[in-house]
Amino acid sequence: MTRPRTAVRGTARRRVRSAAIAAFVVLAATVPAAAGAAGTQEVDVALPYVCLFPSGEQSATVRVSAGLPERVATGEPIETGDVTATVELPEPAVADLAALGAADVRAATRLEVGIAQGEATAEATWRGETEPTALPGTGPLTLTATGDVPSVTGQSAGELTMTAGDFSLDLSLTAADGNPTDPAAVTVDCARGEAAPDGGRLAAVRVGTDGGTDAPTGAPSGTPSPSDTSGRQPDEDTQGNSADRQGERAPKVTESAPEGSAGERAAPTCKYDEKYPAGPMSLNAYITGYANVNKLDGAALVPPFCTLITQGEPQFEFFPDFSGATITQHSTADLYYQQRKQTPPFRATFLTFDFTPTTATMVLEQTGPMTIDSHGTTDFLFTSTDTYVRAPVVLRVTSLEVNGTPLNVGKNCRTRTSLTSPEPDPKKFPGDHLVLHGRGEQTTGQPATGYLLLSGGPLTGEVTVPAFTGCSTASGENLDRLLTASVSGPGNYVKQIQGQACFVSADVLNPDECTEDAQPRKIPVAER
Known part of the structure; x- marks a missing residue:
């Protein structure tokens, strides 16, 4: 297997980015x-x-x-x-x-x-x-x-x-009444x-x-x-x-953050257990990132969550003149949180109808097999690889606060079907599912760039949020149409960052990749 690597940002990107909630994580290591x-x-x-x-x-x-x-x-x-x-x-x-309405900043x-x-x-x-x-x-x-x-x-x-x-500031803004501003966060990039x-x-x-x-x-x-x-x-x-x-x-x-417990590591536990035992090709990795919600003109931050990955054997098919080869690899994965195939609950605040602050607590739940397919070509000097992650996931809303007042949405408030993305190969991969794409390139003897399964990197895609179902108040008032009108729709940009994977099946754990108890050492930071 190719040894992992981590991309490093160069010069400051000349733009200001905003999100619904700003959150920051540190990397965990034993020092x-x-x-x-x-x-x-x-x-x-x-x-x-x-x-x-x-x-x-x-x-x-x-x-x-x-x-x-x-x-x-x-x-x-x-x-x-x-x-x-x-x-x-x-x-x-x-x-x-x-001018953004901020009275306090962190x-x-x-x-x-x-x-x-x-x-x-x-x-x-x-x-x-x-x-x-x-x-x-x-x-x-x-x-x-x-x-x-x-x-x-x-x-x-x-x-x-x-x-x-380069230097960056992630600014969380709060208005005088204690509520988040719009936007609630601003990232400022600075060049020396x-x-x-x-x-x-x-x-x-x-x-x-x-x-x-x-x-x-x-x-x-x-x-x-x-x-x-x-x-x-x-x-x-x-x-x-x-x-x-x-x-x-x-x-x-x-990285010098204390290892400690999952809470201290600013990420949930990510390790194989009796319900999900490790196999001979088992990896685990953290992922985090942003997902836009076009109708609300904002973005939701999905904090670091765990994936358990079974890596497939790479398959090589040589060109007739042996000048190169194609490389394919099929792997499978599961979301993992407290022995469930889902992300931890996460919160996002938006301005509904452009003036009402609404905070939602949500969970992404996996509803079917999650696959990771890579296809690349090499001339034994330069290799390029395209990877597609396909995951059937529904979005569940567990609670809502409208202008600070809790609104009961019931226990079964969720999208009717999985989030969907444009599928480049619908005949081979039918059905509703999210599609994220990453591309990696490497010249022999030089560091790789982009996304690779082992070392991680950016995965991007576009998602349609389906209509909601099962959303109702304690008095029986149906909220499905309200949530569907506020959130559901196509063209929502998604960018997720996978961190360095830990190869838990190695005879000896690599301390640069894994903690002593076989969790991923690298906790990635979300990027816009």
């Missing part, structure tokens, strides 16, 4: 404690950024502070502590948020950090969250985010540098300014012992330029690390 670090260094760097707000581009300042060791032994993790990202938004940006931050050691590079994401903060009447707004960040392990002796890249001191360099740590091949502490060594860190993909050995083209081993990035 060994750093030992023997000789002294510490304090990072305190103010960096200029250009951010795209609803009214246009605005300049913002991000001050990053952290504590790191000055030196570690080769193979010893570099732990970064006391990390804060303080963002000062200018008055025009604050006015943009106020932010989740993402700072892309380029890691370099000689010619070997990797990327890490430093994440943080702020407390709810009131918008000032006038003047700028200062937000201070704190959080855990990945550890980095140098694989050879020499100076290891960390350089700030050209005037950043020392090219955005945050810190340098010496790896190795005295007398080794360390570079001088004060000399820049392989600091990534914007072109170095843009669009990098990880290699096939270490999740999140780029391949090295000259034989050097890339620094290893290990």
Whole structure:
């Protein structure tokens, strides 16, 4: 099997994205404690950024502070502590948020950090969250985010540098009455300014012992330029690390959120059990993403949920002249939540009829076999693969709140049939089902891009929400037509992100893929 990889976002996308609810998850991993670090260094760097707000581009300042060791032994993790990202938004940006009706804001931050050691590079994401903060009447707004960040392990002796890249703010907005605004969340992408001191360099740590091949502490060594860190993909050995083209081993990035229980990991339990025992080709993986609801001009965030996958054997058919081959693979999967084939309950808030805030709690329930079919071609140098995930799922509404008042919809409120998508091969795959598509490409010796079953990536599609049935109040009032008129219809865009799969059937679990109790280590983050 091909070793997994994780896509890394490059330069900031120049748009502002909105969603019904903003939610943020961290990656879970076991991080060994750093030992023997000789002294510490304090990072305190103010960096200029250009951010795209609803009214246009605005300049913002991000001050990053952290504590790191000055030196570690080769193979010893570099732990970064006391990390804060303080963002000062200018008055025009604050006015943009106020124009959306916001009185309070809470932010989740993402700072892309380029890691370099000689010619070997990797990327890490430093994440943080702020407390709810009131918008000032006038003047700028200062937000201070704190959080855990990945550890980095140098694989050879020499100076290891960390350089700030793109920065993003996921802003959850609340009105003065405590209700979400419309939109309830805004994502702001920021590009680092050209005037950043020392090219955005945050810190340098010496790896190795005295007398080794360390570079001088004060000399820049392989600091990534914007072109170095843009669009990098990880290699096939270490999740999140780029391949090295000259034989050097890339620094290893290990996400540093505590492993703990499923609740602490910001994702439900995802492991095989007595009802769903693992087989010889069993994988599990988390998926999360957004689904648009066109009629409500909003999107629902589906938080991370579990899939149990039985991977099929790849089949090869060689061309007559042996210049290449086609590759097909058929796998099956099940949603999994508390021994049921469904997602965990999730909530989304919309403005019904453009003025009434309505919050729905929903579940996606699997009603038939879920399949994953991949078809690719290779000339033994370049390989491209198209993967289609087909899942018959109904949408069940378990509760509604209209303008803060609960509305009983009964125990059987659901879509009449499965969500449906345009099917590229209806004769082979009849019936109602959701279709998501992912494409992956790889050149031999280079990192893969896009979606692969093992390493995950983006899956997109378009869905029709069928009419609702079984929705009624305690007094017997039928709500089917109301929900159908508000929600049902075609052309709803869906984007789901699958995380790194854990191959639970391996003789020895890969710690980069799996936790000690055989759950997926990678919890993906939803993307718009």
